[in-house]
Amino acid sequence: MKYSNATNYALHTMVHLMLQPERSSVGVQELAQMQDLSPTYLSKILTKLTKAGLIESTPGAKGGYKISRTKHNISFLDVIYAVEGDTNLFECSIHHEGCLIENVMTQAEENMKSELESKLLIDIAKKAESK
Amino acid sequence: MKYSNATNYALHTMVHLMLQPERSSVGVQELAQMQDLSPTYLSKILTKLTKAGLIESTPGAKGGYKISRTKHNISFLDVIYAVEGDTNLFECSIHHEGCLIENVMTQAEENMKSELESKLLIDIAKKAESK
């Protein structure tokens, strides 16, 4: 079990965008180069982030991506959901109602998610900046 | 991102074995039938559990599998490790030392794991029994 590469790239991209000056967009070319990815591939991921409202995109010259104005409190969980969707890590294979095993597994997953919800990208960006 | 089916089957099998009378072995035939699986497939999973020391196997007539004598305190995490191995859910794609993103993701995973470590199969088995 692993997080997808896409989630990994998305998190790095988001932190990078957080470090940009206000109102300035960054093109997919630059973002892709930074992580040694093909622009077309990364653009798929960026489109997901855009649809989730985490970033804004403007096509055309001088266009690109920037952090959404309305969303400066973006959590790790927000990014993960945007890329992977909200799915349960565990679903009882026998599929019986109120499975005790599933209950335990779900609770553990909740613990992880609540941690990821409490961690904001902006804090990581600031830490990275001050290094 | 999902837990494997194998983990799912393993957990159900373990709880089932927990509910057996002491010293009695159950064959893969019966265990497989219970979950509507092919015996050969389930046996792969059972072998992993055996190698991890969570259950004991005896070949031959009247043989089968039973919970390890020495391990009546088996946690959910033990079973997951036995089947999936201990791997990190997240590894920085840029692979730079002390990645701040990776740190956050790893901490969240630890929260999940510690919950799974604190939950014992025997407690689930007892609950299921008393229903």
Place this chain on the structure above:
DNA sequence: ATATTAAAGACTCTTAATATCTATAATATA
């Protein structure tokens, strides 16, 4: 000796993730 059962290895099938290519739509600016 025989029946029974686990273990191991080779192999196939399926699915999801990864990634690329091409065409289209939108925007800035000269």
Place this chain on the structure above:
DNA sequence: TATATTATAGATATTAAGAGTCTTTAATAT
């Protein structure tokens, strides 16, 4: 308005991992 630039969308190919089967071998009880 024309052109260059950039995002979006769709089709398609590639890869890797998981799921599952089949067959052979080894171990054990009776």
